[in-house]
Amino acid sequence: MNDYQPWEFTCKTCGDHSLTVTHIWAILAGPDSESWQEWGPLDADHLWQFEFKEKVEQDKDDKGKVERGDFGEFAEDDSASKPEEFEIFEQESDPESDEFYVNCAGCDREIEFGWSQPDRGGRIFPVECSDFIPGERK
Ligand SMILES: [Zn+2]
Numbered sequence: 460m461n462d463y464q465p466w467e468f469t470c471k472t473c474g475d476h477s478l479t480v481t482h483i484w485a486i487l488a489g490p491d492s493e494s495w496q497e498w499g500p501l502d503a504d505h506l507w508q509f510e511f512k513e514k515v516e517q518d519k520d521d522k523g524k525v526e527r528g529d530f531g532e533f534a535e536d537d538s539a540s541k542p543e544e545f546e547i548f549e550q551e552s553d554p555e556s557d558e559f560y561v562n563c564a565g566c567d568r569e570i571e572f573g574w575s576q577p578d579r580g581g582r583i584f585p586v587e588c589s590d591f592i593p594g595e596r597k
Pocket residue numbers: 470471472473474475563564565566567568
């Protein structure tokens with residue numbers, strides 16, 4: 460039963476039938492903020508598993524130019540509160556920075572997709588799948 464494939468994707472560029480789901484998110488930790496990505500195949504039931512995970516390397520050339528001035532102003536304006544609090548950067552994930560991508564596993568072409576529920580809930584339905592029904596909403 461698990462081998463049943465209810466939908467079919469055929470890449471019009473390379474002919475591949477597999478799709479890769481990628482999730483990219485940021486971990487906010489002050490100057491040490493990081494970006495991570497994880498990815499894995501989209502399964503027949505429109506669910507997916509992330510099989511790989513790695514840190515996204517930032518472009519180091521852009522660092523250090525912007526930060527200095529911003530932090531200086533904060534420190535001067537806030538003499539009433541405890542300044543040491545600004546030195547502690549708690550790690551937290553930023554939901555706003557979460558991004559999902561669906562790509563062809565063969566040629567890495569980006570495929571548009573929709574969610575089966577609002578707010579990125581439910582399953583992933585790439586538009587080029589055979590069972591994608593545009594505008595189906597409840
Ligand atoms: Zn392709």
